[in-house]
Amino acid sequence: MQKSKVWVRKGLYLVPNFFTTLTLFFGFLSLAYSQKGDIHMAVICVCFAMVFDFMDGLIARLTNTQSEFGQEYDSLADMLAFGVAPASLAWHYAQSKGLPQEPFWMITFVYLFAITARLARFNALKQYADTQFFRGLPSPAAAGFVCAVVLACSHYDPQLPLDLFLTLVLILTSVCVVSNMAYPSLKRSDFLQRRPVLVMTLVMVLGIVFMVDPLRGLLGILGVYVLSGPMISIFYLYFKFPLKTLVFQRWGRAIIRMKKRNLR
Numbered sequence: 001m002q003k004s005k006v007w008v009r010k011g012l013y014l015v016p017n018f019f020t021t022l023t024l025f026f027g028f029l030s031l032a033y034s035q036k037g038d039i040h041m042a043v044i045c046v047c048f049a050m051v052f053d054f055m056d057g058l059i060a061r062l063t064n065t066q067s068e069f070g071q072e073y074d075s076l077a078d079m080l081a082f083g084v085a086p087a088s089l090a091w092h093y094a095q096s097k098g099l100p101q102e103p104f105w106m107i108t109f110v111y112l113f114a115i116t117a118r119l120a121r122f123n124a125l126k127q128y129a130d131t132q133f134f135r136g137l138p139s140p141a142a143a144g145f146v147c148a149v150v151l152a153c154s155h156y157d158p159q160l161p162l163d164l165f166l167t168l169v170l171i172l173t174s175v176c177v178v179s180n181m182a183y184p185s186l187k188r189s190d191f192l193q194r195r196p197v198l199v200m201t202l203v204m205v206l207g208i209v210f211m212v213d214p215l216r217g218l219l220g221i222l223g224v225y226v227l228s229g230p231m232i233s234i235f236y237l238y239f240k241f242p243l244k245t246l247v248f249q250r251w252g253r254a255i256i257r258m259k260k261r262n263l264r
Helices: 002-036 039-063 068-096 101-125 139-156 162-178 196-212 214-239 243-248 251-263
Strands: 133-135 182-184
Touching (some): 039 068, 039 139, 068 101, 101 139, 162 214, 182 214, 196 214
16 A cells, blocks of 8 residues: 555656656747748647646646755756747748848847846746745746747738837846846735636637637736736835735825825
8 A cells, every 4th residue: 555655646747747858849840840840830839838838837836846856857848948949930930031141140149148048047046935926937928928029920910010020029128137126926826716706807819809809818918918927016115015915915095104104
């Protein structure tokens, strides 16, 4: 009986690593599709990688099967799926549009460097002072934003200087990734339990947006999340809001507290 429990326990450690392997697989598949010029399939593969990356962490926490090997393996898979694959996608799309090679390959490398540095810092720090926030833009969100921008440019063909626009997007994303700005995380917060009506309303609104125009909806959601870090930092530094009050409590209460402090 004891041996069977030991084998079951060891088998549980393989489950999150299996989802990490799927993240690695779809990251490699996205890389292959971007080299073929199939932007849509490359973006879809990155989306699958994001889902499986979320699943491996969730399963590891639920089954209490976190390990040093799993953490390192997950970081290597994330570097390929959310670093190399989006950088390759942006690079090959720029080449298909005839953009100059010399400055743009440096910009894509800056993005790859930012993702790699963030993953290394994440492993080095291991624990954060506040687990309800990410320090810097998470790599899956950064990859999703870059892929959504490239896909939107390919689909809508906007009339703007494409090289400058993609450069600004990649630089902005890279700065947010390596910064110390706080990004909200719902992994260990009670936001879903404390605001069920608000969450249901947001889900319904997002569902309607995705039904009308999925690409613009995805781009809008990811863009808001990318900009949430700078906005939180500005309010935190200027208004001196505590981060938990700013993100997880109601705005009205926070503003009332601020006014009371100013009156004193």
